[in-house]
Amino acid sequence: MLWIFIFYFIYNTEVGMSTDNSIYESVRLPLSLIPLHYNLEITPHIYGSKEDFSFDGFVRIKVLCKEKRDIIWLHSKSLKHKEIRITDGEDRIIPVISWDLEAKREFLIIMMGESLSPGETYYIEIKYHGLILNDLKGFFYSSYKDGAVEKYIFSTQMQPTDARKVLPCFDEPALKATFNVTIVRRTDLTSLSNMPILRSEERDHELVADVFETTPIMSTYLLAFALGDIDYLQNFTETNIQIRTWSRSNAVEQTKFALELGCKTMTFFEDYFQIKYILPKEDMIAVPEHIFNAMENWGLITYSENGMLYQEGVTSEVSKNFAAILIAHEISHQWFGNLVTPEWWDDLWLNEGFATYMMFLGVDAVIPEWKMMDMFIIHNRGLQSALAFDDSLTTHPVYVPVNDPAEINEIFDLISYAKGAAVLRMMNFFLGETTFRNGITNYLTSQSYKAATHNELWYAMANQSLVEGKAEIDVKKIMDTWILQKNYPVVTVTLVNGNTIKVEQARFLINEEHRKNAEPIYWEIPFAYTTSDNPNFEKTDVDIHWLHADRYPIYIKDDSLTNSTWLVGNPQQIGYYRVNYEEKMWISIIDQLKRNHKVIHVVNRAQIINDAWNLASSGLVSMDVALGTLEYLTKETDLVPWVAGLQELHKLGLALQLTPAFGHLQIFMQNLLANVFKKVMTGSTHHDKIMKSMISNAACSSGLQSCLHLARQMFDRWLDDSSLLRVEIDNDFKLSVYCAGISENGVRTWDIVYGRYKKSDSASERRSLLHGLSCTREPWIISRFLQLTKNSSEIQQTESIDALIYIAQNPVGRLMVWDFLAENWKHFFDTFGAGLNHMPNLVKGVTEAFNTYGELIKLQHFGERHADLGTATRAYNNAAATIQLNIRWLKKYYVIVEGWLMKQNGAL
Template identity: 35%
Template sequence: MGKGFYVGKAFAIGGIIVAVAALSTIIALAVVYSQERSKNLQVPTTEGPTIKPTPTPSNKPWDQYRLPKSLVPISYRVKLWPRLKPDPVSKLYIFTGQSDVEFECVEDTDLILIHSNKLNYSSPGNRNQVSLVAVDSWAEIPFKSPWFQTVTQYMVLELNEKLVKGRRYRLYTNFTGELADDLGGFYRSEYKDDDGVTKIVATTQMQPTDARKAFPCFDEPAMKAHFNITLIHDHGTTALSNGKAIETTNITTDGESLQQTTFEQTPKMSTYLLAFIVSDFIFISNNSTDQVEIRIFARRSAIEAGQGNYTLSITGTILKFFEEYYKCPYPLPKSDQIALPDFNAGAMENWGLITYRETALLYHPTFSSNSNKERIATIIAHELAHMWFGNLVTLQWWNDLWLNEGFASYVEYLGADKAEPSWNMKDLIVLNDVHRVFAVDALTSSHPLTSKEDEIQRPAQISEVFDAISYSKGASVLRMLSDFLTEDIFTKGLQTYLNEFAFKTTVYTDLWNHLQKAADANEVNLPVSVENIMNTWVLQMGFPVVTIDTTTGTVTQQHFLLDSNARVTRKSDFNYVWIVPIRWGKTGVVRDGITWLQDKTATIPGMTASGSDWILANLNVVGYYRVNYDQGNWDRLLNALSTNHTAIPVINRAQLVDDAFNLARAKIISTVLALRTTLYLNRERDYMPWESALDNLDFFYLMFDRSEVYGPMQDYLRKQVTELFNYYKGLTENWVNVPSGHLDQYNQVNAINLACRTGLEECQTLVTTWFRDWRTSGTNRIHANLRSTVYCHAIAAGGATEWDFAWSEFLKATMATEAEKLRAALACTKQPWILNRYLEHTLNSSLIRKQDATSTIVYIAQNVIGQPLAWDFVRHQWSYIYKEYGGGSFSFSNLINGVTKRFSTEFELQQLKQFKEDNAAVGFGSGTLALDQSIERTQANIEWIKENQDQVLKWFKDNSRRDAAAVTSVL
């Protein structure tokens, strides 16, 4: 309704929401709102609640970030009216709202703390914006004038009399908020339709702590309640929320004809899972999945172009899979999924109304690559997995976020595999998650999966735990757990866990208890309890390297750190010893069962090899650890790669490369030994080993693309990739066809990308010709799989003409995945002036959407020419970036990590430290830990280059054959 909502006595007693706002009130409040925006939208007029000066730290309840335990919410009724046009006076987009929350008093108290952030409760008239009644008598409860503690984001009501344990009360509020474009809470997204008309979408992102920006609430995950949502919206728009729409009626307010949509009451759920959206989107649907209504919403042009069809085709399959996996029906009557033009995360698991970036939901075979298609399948599976694990059963506090996100990150591969069984999805977790998170977890600045609750308090601390450790390490250790229990036992324990805690909250050890019961019932042989095993992986950071001496069968473990000289200051109750499940084999024969390593060292019978035999451990990389061997076994494994590489499973070929390069960085083996794992690649055709090698050689590019090593390295890699390039040239009949296999399509991209990157003339001619044909003919014939790499290399080889053409195509792209490819490729230019101009574009949301600003800067930093430009830009703009984008549109951890990855000199290290010192007062938000990790990584890089540059230069020279005729200008 209007901004002048108020709560009358009749409303308080009867609990009926009534619209009484007047146009004059809207105008007056708009003026107030404009004036107060700079004050966090919290300062009311004299008639409303006031702000007290921020108290110094104290033991007062309102100075604590956690809510008191005295009040427990039962249900909310929330009515919101988002304005999809700016106010003519203030020029702001706003929303107005009314809410009431019924709660039970479980401990006598004379204080109500309820979260509220950037909401305005002021009124130009003498209207009561906040009131409190006892439910049993409907008697009003008196209180002092409400005030705000803005640091901890509370509305504070100090009562004149105590609330009584066991009684229920209801708090009524009227409020106004800004429908800002900050991508958090209730916010505004914009897009242009086919006629170039700007359209506004009112949408939400509540996780982790932004429901309080939409309405006053007890905004903690354990504070579950039922929600009754009503939305006021313009004709021609559709209102969505978690529940099914019960009724949409026509109403008139202030002479304006509007619609009002009321939704079914939600199940008991957490505030961070709420969603409400008003848009002019249309949908496609399929009602055939066990009476669950499935709908895909997006911009009209996207739906009409068929971009939602793929999502619709796989959603039912994945839902059915999870119903069987959990042995629990989908808990809601509908599953809506919506693609938003502006969305900071990849997707959000709001119960019954999942929100996505357009690139994560919309697919078109002409514009979308197979990697786009895979991303859509895995993200849908990830979000649907949360409908049970996270939504139905919710972790009590954010310190256990890893279990929620790690679980979904594991089973997303299972769900996607069900939808696309030919893709071999289950293996890709090794590259995408296990190897990815090893790099972070091998730093002394890493952290355990779970922390104490009191270590995760402030919103910035909560946001910081949404990192690779929670997602990818969580997924990796749960996959390991599922393997040593067996998937059947794992799911049995999971099913009883969900059954017991449905609509409740838990801690991670509750899952261990149910898995233990399942293991005991099925007589699973474990060395100790599930909890004792998993605590070594959950309660201490890092992971071990397991070293096997195949001459004696002696096996040892030690904490693996990339910087072997680094000091670990974080204490561990387990002294950095893990209980390690080892699957291993011998010369191609897989040994049955698991060998457990429980101490720092042990002797394992049979784990010896001689002659040409070799030992291979961590088969299929199901364990979360690295493996090292004695030199003799390494030599035998390398010989097997060079003579008959298929004798080693493909996942383990990728593992050998990744382990070797990282063991070398940690000074456990020689860098030359690691480089030897790449010698066989000219005969390798499988994607996973090549991808593993390229991921690790990327570090060599970062360290050496400004040094004399660069040339010989390029010569060697060009020689290694030429055979792969020619293989795909023949397989595709001179690049006309597409490889049939999902992973073969990926490796074709690797072949072209590395061939062009290393200056293979035929490759460079190929991509520049394709790009020129598009530019001159106006018809893009480049296959979607190849567009990213073709665009990048063609733009790098060109100048302003090529860049300007790609920029114009980016601006007019109607398919999000195509725009994403172009946006990344635009960062590949070698022209510094163009890169500087592109950096400036990132702070203009009309050119680069706020959701894309971080990644665009990081793309530029990945370019050896763009890296110092991006670093200078971030340092110069940090205060502005932090102030303007701190609400959710910038991922500060990704930004800081991305612009500093190449740092490897003392000068750069000092710059990093100075940056930290200079901006201490500004802050780093969710990037605080990332900054420390960047400093640690830079120190390690400096030492690594000192120790390795000469031998690496010699090795590349010795193993490459310079062919001047094949080399053109190197990209």
């Protein structure tokens, strides 16, 4: 009973406070206390109705007092604090007067009867209660079907600011501490956490408490645990690290690929960084739903099922590729993010940019035949995606000041991930691989278990450059131009006097009016090039010509230019910039592609297409040049240029979707794809299979009869197989088969396919089926489909986002989706508003095709009605700017494009 009297005890409410909070208005915690260690015990109440899922928690935080204060600030959100006690560790109680929650800053503020003394350690003990929801944040549940039975996996997602939903804590990345975690569970369930289980203790009511070993010093956002009816496969790396891959018990065989790749990439990164992974184990668990695709918790990586499970004969090659790079991404985080953590979220890119670059390096090393470094250019987390995201005034720098959680959530975007990776790849180029790699090792070693900023990285790289005799490279000066400034340059190359090229830079913006009126920005640019006289695309740091951060051009004399018909700047698109030429040089490059495209590196073939189309959209080259880059594609056999080409044709299709010229585009696409479609259907390599998926989808969508006939045949056999015994559909042809079949049939067929979606236990198969369901041509079926996306028992939350974006690609559903989203904005905002990329992706995906004044007005009226768009704010602004750009593009280029299409089709 003594315990009750010692505590200042309140149950299910918070003590009121009358204190002047103006003494500290920042959203950052004051550093009067520094956390040293957390003892955390979680007791879930998960054995009744899911509406009643909750947990009791107890945390004991050891802190070091740095400043005399009689107030304690911690983070807490959505928790009910029952009891709070402060001690000095020797049973002396520090009197607690009251405590209060400040919702705006998500602070728990504790008022004490006396001040804490600097230099002394204290213990903050809190009993509290929280809810377990399926909001995919903090401690949450996600469900799956085991036969007719609904089951649950309970897991955590703390990043970036949701550890405070699980325990009162110092929830900032630099405030690292060690953790001891205890999970109280029923005996039929299994629990996991960052560390191995130290011991299991019997508790009352047939419960067991799993006590886990002490973690290394780490940030709160990396704390993790999971609980459920789960099973695992196991292996060990060459350095004897235990790797286990977990999932719901009926899917554990689908984790074999993740286990194999996890072991290989762990070994690769240990060798690459020259730093051994320090934990004794790495668990990876697939959960039914995840707000990210994955999360890099130290020692317990969580994944969405779609991001980790691979089922032979069901999962497509595209999904296998996605799983591979995602696994490599999360394992590389064990060093970048976990061992060394950004001091604050403004340097988020130190986590995500590095992990994105390293995921391509890692998979390229362990599966070299996939050629992942070539695919970096055209991947949706790669360079060209970053350029497209970074070409407007509404973008932001790589390093960006952020304060409150909404701002933090908003920067988990392509700038932090893809642009961060692209500028690191460029730094590797101008430093050289040896200097770059050694510099990274020095950075990780010197900052281990610490929180760092980008300046520590520049310091490590600069020191290594000095060691290796490259004192002329000012790393900080160069890299600050790339991470502290938004946008990027276009480098214009002009031939002068036959043997000299003039190279100059300007700020690139896709909006022609903005580009002409915007303030100039300049970068330190490592420029390289190659010529037709000596077409060498394997350039190194010794081939660099520096274009400095000023308005002055450079002149490069090169006698090989005398005998050259063309030159290509930025070999292998190593630099984060676009390249423009005089029109006659563009024509020479296009002629070379038509004569023998293989003379030009596969990456640069993709670069030429992507640069030409974006330069044309910005008014820097003629549309004839952009269109001309596509004419050679009938001879192209490589995936990378085809991806670049199909991306531009996809955007062209969206632009022309509601115009008379769309029919001409369909005929052009059929002619372009007829022969390549036949070839890709028999391919067997990784790239062949991905090409099969992309080409067949484009071919069937354009109405190519050979594609549609084959797809409908397969669909009919699959549909008639009511026993599902089962008619096999080529994994990489599924999107086309499902879409072709559903688009030609009515509601009965739609209902059968939807039923199979509901029964499928494969995440990748469910997404393929959702894509197919979006292809219906019946508006009333689309309307019913839209309503289903609001019901998580019908369509999983994260899959509902995909479904809405898929429907928006359908001309019949184009405006229906926007009207539905606007009408149900509160539902989706409440579900995903703090969900990082979900709302931005939804806004972008649903408005991607908009190019009319009516659609622009709809968007503007929506913005006027919703003052707070949360993480979707930047995406909304981007959408508004993009629609205006699309309107101008159509007005300026429609006649030119229509005429070119008619000429290509022989109609002129």
